[in-house]
Amino acid sequence: MIRPLDIEVPEGVSLKDPALLRLDDTYHLFCSWFYEENFSRVVAFSSKDLLEWEGPHWSWGEGNQGFCSPDVLQVEGQWIMTLQSWDAIPPRQSRNQLFVSFSEDLQHWSDPAPLAENLTQGVRAIDAALAHHQGRWFLTYKEAQSPKMAVADAISGPWEALPPPVDQWIENAQFLRHEDSWYLYATLLHHDQGIARMKQDGSERAHWSDWHPFAKIESEELPGFNRGIRSNAGSLWDDRQFSGNWIRVFCSADVPPRSNLDYSLGIETQFSFPN
Numbered sequence: 188m189i190r191p192l193d194i195e196v197p198e199g200v201s202l203k204d205p206a207l208l209r210l211d212d213t214y215h216l217f218c219s220w221f222y223e224e225n226f227s228r229v230v231a232f233s234s235k236d237l238l239e240w241e242g243p244h245w246s247w248g249e250g251n252q253g254f255c256s257p258d259v260l261q262v263e264g265q266w267i268m269t270l271q272s273w274d275a276i277p278p279r280q281s282r283n284q285l286f287v288s289f290s291e292d293l294q295h296w297s298d299p300a301p302l303a304e305n306l307t308q309g310v311r312a313i314d315a316a317l318a319h320h321q322g323r324w325f326l327t328y329k330e331a332q333s334p335k336m337a338v339a340d341a342i343s344g345p346w347e348a349l350p351p352p353v354d355q356w357i358e359n360a361q362f363l364r365h366e367d368s369w370y371l372y373a374t375l376l377h378h379d380q381g382i383a384r385m386k387q388d389g390s391e392r393a394h395w396s397d398w399h400p401f402a403k404i405e406s407e408e409l410p411g412f413n414r415g416i417r418s419n420a421g422s423l424w425d426d427r428q429f430s431g432n433w434i435r436v437f438c439s440a441d442v443p444p445r446s447n448l449d450y451s452l453g454i455e456t457q458f459s460f461p462n
Contacts, residue, residue, distance in 0.1 A: 191412050192216075192436070192452040194232060194240045199223070201448040202230075204256045204359065205436040207424045208266075208293065215293045216436070217268065219255035220246065221447040227255040227273040231294075237434075237454065247299065254286070254299065258361055258422070262319045266290040267342070269315035270299060284308070285315040285328055287342060303328070303346040306337055317342070318362035318369070320389045327352055327360045327371070334360070338392050350396040353383070359420040365433075365460060371398055378419045380404035380437065382461060402461035406437075413439030413453065423458060433458040 194216075196202060204219040213233050220230040220243065232242035247254045253273035260267055268288045274281045285307055286299035302315060303326055312335075315328040326337045326346065334357050336349040352360070357373040364370075369385040381401030387394040406417040421437035435455040444450060 188457070189406055189409065189453050189455045191409070192240070192454050193238065194242075194452065196220070197222075199448065201450045202452050203438045203447055203450045204420045205438065205452050206257050206259045206422045207434060207436045207454075208259055208261075209424065209426060209429055210293050216240070216242075217257040217259060218452065219257070219273075219447070221255070221450075225447055227253040227447070229254045229257050229270055237456065244294070256314050256359065256420075258314075258316045259293075260317060260319075260362075264291075266293055267317060268296065269302060269317055271313045271315060282309070282311045283313050285312050287315075287317075302326070302342070303337055303339075303344060305345050306335075306348055314359050316360045316362055318364075318395075320369070323392075325362070325395050327362070329358050329360075332356065334358075336396055338395070349392060352396055353398060353401075355401075357381075361422055363423055363425075365425070369394075370460070371401075372421065372423055373401070374419055374421065375401060375403070378416045380406070380418045380421045404435075404461070406439075406455075410441075412441055412451065415440040415442040415449070416444060418453070419450070430456070432456060433460070 200222045202218045206217045216232040220228045228246040230243035230246045232240045234240045255273045257270045272284050285302040287302040288296045288299045290296045318325045324339045336352045337346040339346045360373040369389050371383045375381045383398040383401045386397045418437045424434045426434045435458040438450040440449045
């Protein structure tokens with residue numbers, strides 16, 4: 188069962204690219220806040236029950252130097268957010284680039300710092316996602332319209348390019364650990380959602396470019412919410428220690444989207460991994 192997220196925003200604002208996490212008794216939602224000629228900020232909301240939301244609590248992005256597409260993971264007690272710069276207001280002054288920020292409490296974050304700059308400088312790079320495994324960092328992102336994969340011994344780099352994770356179009360990817368396997372959750376062509384399992388255990392760098400085919404994630408149609416795009420830019424959160432379930436958040440559009448302003452957020456509180 189899916190439902191729209193009931194978050195009030197001003198007229199002319201659209202929320203997109205959600206990432207949901209929980210710390211203690213509070214859920215934290217990070218997402219892109221699009222408005223005013225496709226300008227974007229990254230904003231944060233909070234909730235105790237996934238029904239009533241407070242916020243936005245803070246935002247990144249001023250003037251033409253916007254940010255969007257947050258993805259958050261926890262490694263050894265530290266929260267790490269990947270995000271991207273967003274300059275989509277003509278005349279564009281810069282190319283989109285990847286950034287990373289750090290937090291101890293999901294409320295106070297370090298200033299965004301460049302991520303994998305040695306691989307992405309001078310090219311359009313978006314939708315970063317990180318994984319940490321056996322002392323190595325793995326990064327997937329999208330360069331122009333192509334998925335990329337990289338590895339490093341430290342987030343600060345230097346990063347080394349690996350073969351792409353898949354030989355198909357994907358975006359908004361997320362690495363997940365489930366039942367001792369690595370999964371790649373991503374937006375597929377035509378805005379479908381899919382999830383793929385790594386063929387091996389991730390101990391070798393080559394494993395991160397070798398995944399089973401994506402299984403499509405079906406979303407029911409709710410008139411007035413997602414008839415145009417049922418599910419896009421999704422994110423999964425392992426909430427089993429709290430609610431017993433995985434939770435999926437995503438964005439949808441009731442009409443074929445003309446811009447980032449046509450989207451709204453949805454949630455599935457009992458997500459089941461495909462067999």
